[in-house]
């Protein structure tokens with residue numbers, strides 16, 4: 563076993579972890595030939611790397627009548643090899659929009675993340691043929707560079723934990739031959755034969771024909787995928803540079819800085835910018851709308867583009883992505899020097915240049931969204947409404963409702979972060995600020 567090609571491939575693939583002192587691995591064990599062979603190889607590698615800390619996890623989706631049987635099979639296999647085993651049960655809530663397979667996959671990755679030991683790398687059994695099939699499925703959907711790049715060898719889960727696919731360069735036939743040679747039993751999922759599923763159709767009907775006609779078809783496709791992934795990585799680097807050029811500290815995009823870019827470069831930048839806030843990307847039509855309205859329209863035109871998860875708005879030469887937030891709640895009768903607002907931010911009252919202390923008959927309150935309240939700000943020519951002063955200070959309209967306003971009875975004495983009342987100014991008074 564130790565000299566077989568596939569064993570050496572896995573050993574080579576994991577070397578960089580071992581060299582960096584990472585010895586803890588969890589095999590995502592489905593009972594299928596790929597992950598069972600992977601488990602066996604990892605068990606073999608333990609002789610060579612005694613520090614290896616191995617475990618295995620089976621995710622029971624409860625979708626097949628056989629799920630329990632598969633779980634028992636995985637458990638028994640691990641007991642034979644003295645490998646720690648865990649079964650995680652997940653409940654798939656049927657949602658209409660996504661396929662049951664996609665939901666099961668998502669739930670599976672979540673469970674693998676949640677139930678695997680904290681410091682372990684999760685090992686997955688996907689191989690070269692899975693990769694080729696994924697590529698062809700994406701081709702059929704009309705994917706671009708990123709989609710055709712198919713599966714990465716490493717996948718980072720929501721928590722930051724790594725999944726790794728050490729068999730990605732190994733052909734299915736080799737894995738099956740290995741299982742046969744070393745008499746490794748495994749489960750066969752009958753649904754894999756059903757050609758109603760596109761992947762099975764490609765596996766059974768298409769890839770064998772292509773491989774018969776074109777020698778080395780799978781390896782050549784894998785080579786193309788590798789090149790596509792490299793080109794995507796390169797593009798990502800350039801995209802990061804563009805973002806750095808155009809983003810301000812509020813994650814708003816400077817329109818002028820990107821206006822001289824080509825249309826495809828702007829579209830790429832917009833997608834990368836939106837990905838900072840939302841998983842749902844705009845359609846091609848929405849993207850064109852953003853480009854024509856946001857970038858090329860009159861500078862002073864009001865603009866709101868609704869996307870799922872938020873709105874794109876333009877203000878003072880910048881594009882903002884505005885997400886729905888809970889309405890700020892007033893706090894009447896302030897008695898403390900530290901307040902927790904309903905969005906979780908903390909306001910504190912410090913001593914210094916600010917407004918005088920309230921008199922005994924003055925009630926302090928924090929209010930929001932009082933555009934018609936009047937104030938004469940320090941160093942401003944006269945008294946006017948808050949709406950006027952916000953405009954004067956170029957505060958984006960959607961940010962105004964979140965700015966805390968300090969009142970003494972019904973008199974506005976401070977607009978936090980912006981103005982203090984000239985009439986209440988005191989060099990040894992009080993000033994309200996956000997606690998960082």
Ligand SMILES: Nc1ncnc2c1ncn2[C@@H]1O[C@H](COP(=O)(O)OP(=O)(O)OP(=O)(O)O)[C@@H](O)[C@H]1O
Pocket residue numbers: 589590591592596597619620621622623667670685686687688692696
């Ligand atoms: N029920 C399961 N429990 C634990 N691990 C699993 C389970 N099902 C699949 N895996 C892991 O995922 C690998 C890929 O399996 P499979 O190709 O069936 O999954 P998929 O997620 O639908 O595929 P893909 O991610 O390629 O679209 C397996 O080799 C195994 O490591």
